[in-house]
Amino acid sequence: MLRILITRFKQGCRTLSFPKGALPVLPVRYRGRPVIAGQGGALDLGAMTFIPDSGVRYSNDFRMAVRRREDLILKGDEYALARAVNDGIVKMFGRSLKLRQVSAGGCNACEADINVLNTPVFDLSRFGIQFVASPRHADGIVVTGPVTRNMREALVKTYEAVPDPKIVIAVGACAVSGGIFADTPQCSNGLGDILPVDLYIPGCPPHPLTILDGLLRLIGRLSKG
Ligand code: SF4
Known part of the structure; x- marks a missing residue:
């Protein structure tokens, strides 16, 4: 037991200081927000899988969550990162936000990166954000996957079970x-066709920091950048 305590003491605090201080630097192989300034054209980050092809140049910037679907269309340097929903939501959920996760046909990679937020490194609960089992105990839902035909009804019922006011978050390209x-008969072309979405988090899957950054922006705990 003593050895365990000493080892733990030597490890120190493993939790990221984010969002305080400088932005965390991710590994060089990480593919963050693309850079297209000066190259012309546009990229839809909401549909991208961020694979290293087609000449896309990626930055190391993980901040990509936005409030509106159209803001995911990258045209140059400008990028409208998400802002708080409104003062009422900030007051209500800024220090305590309970979320129900709905996996609507995803491959589980998005869900895995959401799970990672509960590890000591990210420690989501220090912001008062927690995932709960019942939509009746939740303030909103976090949806992953392309909303398959078989999951559509369950998703809508889950949404309806969340008391008002509620928020809806779409995580991942699906x-x-x-x-x-997209464009397959078994799946939807985005959660926005089914429910009113308050936050879009792109990526396939998004990095946990991209998800955390988006959540903190939505509840007014982060606005810089
Ligand atoms: S966005 Fe990518 S990682 Fe997430 S569920 Fe879809 S295929 Fe999987």
């Missing part, structure tokens, strides 16, 4: 736009 399943 939930944002249908992702690689």
